[in-house]
Amino acid sequence: MHTPTRKTAEPTVRRLSLYLRYLEAFEQAGRGTISSGELAQSGGTTSAQVRKDLSFFGSFGKRGLGYSTHELTVHIREILGLDRQWRLVIIGAGKIGSAVAGHRGFRDRGFEIVGIFDADPHRVGHALGGVTVSDVRHLETEVKRLRADMAVLAMPAESAPEVATRLAKAGVHAILDFSTAQLEVPSDVTVRSVNLALELEVLSFALVNR
Amino acid sequence: MHTPTRKTAEPTVRRLSLYLRYLEAFEQAGRGTISSGELAQSGGTTSAQVRKDLSFFGSFGKRGLGYSTHELTVHIREILGLDRQWRLVIIGAGKIGSAVAGHRGFRDRGFEIVGIFDADPHRVGHALGGVTVSDVRHLETEVKRLRADMAVLAMPAESAPEVATRLAKAGVHAILDFSTAQLEVPSDVTVRSVNLALELEVLSFALVNR
DNA sequence: ATGTGCTTGTGAAATCGTTCACAATCTAGG
DNA sequence: CCTAGATTGTGAACGATTTCACAAGCACAT
Structure with a gap:
């Protein structure tokens, strides 16, 4: 190769x-x-x-x-780099975060969820897909300790940019973002965005211009 | 314009x-x-x-x-065709379906969730984001009755192709698919796929080739 | 009324990605 | 060992998308 x-x-x-x-x-x-x-x-x-x-x-x-x-x-x-295990953290234990955490097939393909974080005290401490939700205040230390490679951002757009910056500082070089925010990260961090509303809008355009 | x-x-x-x-x-x-x-x-x-x-x-x-x-x-x-209301159905009341159903901001942008379907009898009858889950067996008649324009497929890949075909027959011309299936639909139906595992794999590639 | 400064709209050029087309090379069969 | 049939690997052509560069047009100040 x-x-x-x-x-x-x-x-x-x-x-x-x-x-x-x-x-x-x-x-x-x-x-x-x-x-x-x-x-x-x-x-x-x-x-x-x-x-x-x-x-x-x-x-x-x-x-x-x-x-x-x-x-x-x-x-x-x-x-594709799938000949190794990737260590994944999820930020946001809401609907989307839970869906990602519960998605079987990630682990099978080499993506291991090693941590879940949330800012809501009511969610902290609960288990999600076998992983206990941590307080996002401890993000940096925990992410370093867990040696996470990638992060999934499943949180409101307001707090996403700050969390992305903190993740980058903690050594995460790949982020999958479900928020609609525009993230500012160092050039050695890759960000991919999945934006549900945008996908529906592209479909809307297709319907109108059929 | x-x-x-x-x-x-x-x-x-x-x-x-x-x-x-x-x-x-x-x-x-x-x-x-x-x-x-x-x-x-x-x-x-x-x-x-x-x-x-x-x-x-x-x-x-x-x-x-x-x-x-x-x-x-x-x-x-x-x-983009956002100057009108689009009527949306969700097929699959699992994790992803619930996340989409609960996503506020769709309605604000003109996407109204008018129906949710599932094959699991345990889920049928329950409410999700103000909409009662219907049995997927009644998909065609219900979709026609609800005059749905678009559908979100949040179900296992096995059953997705069949459901996509039935949706197309029932007059749905736009489908947002979260399964990993390859859908066969008439040419007047637009399909968009969101594939979480694939997004992670693209990130994996980026990490390896950094 | 005229000049200055800024910003659009758009052909032309450059870049990027896909498709074509065919020589190179393999297997299998006689 | 040689031929027939299949399929790869890849330059070259093509097509699509992005970037460049600049004339045209507008607001505002003088």
């Missing part, structure tokens, strides 16, 4: 993630090999796209035959 | 949605006008990008002055 010369396109990474899901299904089904065309069908793209995506990272296939499902699974896992 | 000649780029629509959020804040703060540069800063883009995005739909600004916050707000709302 050769590391891409410079930064890889995000759409490529997203598709790799999808390919991985389908590969796992194929492997379960006992298929030893798979062609770029078959992978493309599962992921709603084209065979050329699949091959191009993979070619950024190496040559994993055999001409005339396709890809070994098992080997390609291992390769993609390695590319 | 001139309707764009053909389909508008999705990134443009997403940014419009972000601009709208910042415009509302600016309007709240009593700012009468705003420049493309200021809007760009809020949305993490460039002033040229803002002007280009808006130019697909018309000329809303005044040279030398900028945009009227109020007028631009109204224009973007109209472009």
